[in-house]
Amino acid sequence: MVSEQGHWGMPVGKPLEEAVVQEFAANLRGELIRPEDGGYDATRAVFNGMIDKRPAMIVRCAGTADVIQGVNFARTHDLLLSVHAGGHSVAGNAVSDGGLMLDLSPMKGIRVDPARRIAQAQAGLTLGEFDHETQVFELATTLGVVSMTGIAGLTLGGGLGWLNGKHGLACDNLISADVVTADGRLLTARDEENEDLFWGVRGGGGNFGVVTSFEYQLHPVGSVLGGGLRYSAAEARDFLRFYHEFASTCPDELSTAASLGHDPDGRVVVGVAVCYCGPIETGERVLHPLRTFGSPLEDSIQPMSYQTLQSAPDGVDPAATAFRHRDEHYDFLILSQWADPSDSEENIQWTRALFDAMQPFFEAGVYVNNLGEEGEDRVKEAYGEHYERLVALKDKYDPTNLFRFNQNVKPAAQSGAPS
Numbered sequence: 001m002v003s004e005q006g007h008w009g010m011p012v013g014k015p016l017e018e019a020v021v022q023e024f025a026a027n028l029r030g031e032l033i034r035p036e037d038g039g040y041d042a043t044r045a046v047f048n049g050m051i052d053k054r055p056a057m058i059v060r061c062a063g064t065a066d067v068i069q070g071v072n073f074a075r076t077h078d079l080l081l082s083v084h085a086g087g088h089s090v091a092g093n094a095v096s097d098g099g100l101m102l103d104l105s106p107m108k109g110i111r112v113d114p115a116r117r118i119a120q121a122q123a124g125l126t127l128g129e130f131d132h133e134t135q136v137f138e139l140a141t142t143l144g145v146v147s148m149t150g151i152a153g154l155t156l157g158g159g160l161g162w163l164n165g166k167h168g169l170a171c172d173n174l175i176s177a178d179v180v181t182a183d184g185r186l187l188t189a190r191d192e193e194n195e196d197l198f199w200g201v202r203g204g205g206g207n208f209g210v211v212t213s214f215e216y217q218l219h220p221v222g223s224v225l226g227g228g229l230r231y232s233a234a235e236a237r238d239f240l241r242f243y244h245e246f247a248s249t250c251p252d253e254l255s256t257a258a259s260l261g262h263d264p265d266g267r268v269v270v271g272v273a274v275c276y277c278g279p280i281e282t283g284e285r286v287l288h289p290l291r292t293f294g295s296p297l298e299d300s301i302q303p304m305s306y307q308t309l310q311s312a313p314d315g316v317d318p319a320a321t322a323f324r325h326r327d328e329h330y331d332f333l334i335l336s337q338w339a340d341p342s343d344s345e346e347n348i349q350w351t352r353a354l355f356d357a358m359q360p361f362f363e364a365g366v367y368v369n370n371l372g373e374e375g376e377d378r379v380k381e382a383y384g385e386h387y388e389r390l391v392a393l394k395d396k397y398d399p400t401n402l403f404r405f406n407q408n409v410k411p412a413a414q415s416g417a418p419s
Ligand SMILES: Cc1cc2nc3c(=O)[nH]c(=O)nc-3n(C[C@H](O)[C@H](O)[C@H](O)COP(=O)(O)OP(=O)(O)OC[C@H]3O[C@@H](n4cnc5c(N)ncnc54)[C@H](O)[C@@H]3O)c2cc1C
Pocket: 047, 083, 084, 085, 086, 087, 088, 089, 090, 092, 093, 094, 095, 104, 123, 143, 144, 145, 146, 148, 149, 150, 151, 152, 153, 154, 155, 156, 157, 158, 159, 160, 161, 205, 206, 207, 209, 210, 211, 212, 369, 370, 405, 406, 407
């Protein structure tokens, strides 16, 4: 027998008979893993080490058929469904307590068409795996900056990366997506087909179904000018003022990320990482003012392959996809990471204090892929004026909110319910 816990801490569905579970397992091409099985702990582990959730069942999906079986099983037996692709959800939403987890990570098929500059990629690929297959042709699309992140969650939330300025977000490069909806159908979403769903999966996260495959537009990207500069704390204020002016005038080919942190010796430093994805000589000229400012402790900017670097949107219509933040200039992120669980309290405290102190400088809004477990109002902030349109889409494609273990957009009938 299996008992389940709901998203709101409530039991969901009736306990399942063993024979029902066995029949489900027999209909899968991939493996069904339960707590008593080998590999259970490794499969439920996610990037965020503070998440220690124990699903009742994990389906290691071998393909789309397993995803359809899993969605139908979860719906029929009223199980809390979570979707795991790259496992890098900040909130740890890939895995739930007591639910059914669809593990897409075995689905790593990819077909690159270098002549048409298109890649068809299954949802279990990480960024590094995707880049590996496209870079052999000196092609790439916008993805994030940490190679172990999943292409799926990243693209469904928007997808910020080094090629943003020149080529838009990851979701802007999506040509189509294959989506298993709550009723177990497989739909193709693209400009000319299920276009409302196509709008929703480009920024709306996993709210409308399980995407099994993504088709991306690729761009010629070979060597880039990448690396970073580092300054001492004494120069931080002047450098950041200068950086603000520099960043507001730099061309689309240049993406930058400034940070405050500690160097390996524990000293406070300010850094800026860069990627120039146009001709190297032009990049050298563009970066000259930044590299000659003050007295950097370190300058590691040099030509490198885009794939080596991979370990601000332009004139896109803000309403063209569910992703909303096309006009804000900066994405502010506090990277608070630690290895020892006994350091959790201290780190959470300084992170929250810094976040509170920065509030007066923020515009309203948050990138959905940066959200932890922060409640319904923050999800609304992530989508702003797009939220009502997402609710209408939810009413159409997932009226019972089967896909709720995510940064959830609730159907109209459930809005106001506790999150
Ligand atoms: C170390 C680190 C670096 C990051 N760097 C960047 C960055 O450079 N740029 C950026 O934009 N973001 C970045 N992020 C945020 C990242 O985009 C999100 O955490 C994203 O959700 C991760 O996707 P995933 O597939 O790895 O995660 P998962 O935890 O597997 O999935 C996250 C959620 O997405 C949904 N989902 C995933 N796959 C599917 C699917 N196939 N169908 C339907 N729903 C699905 C589910 O709701 C799931 O819970 C980073 C996060 C981390 C932890």
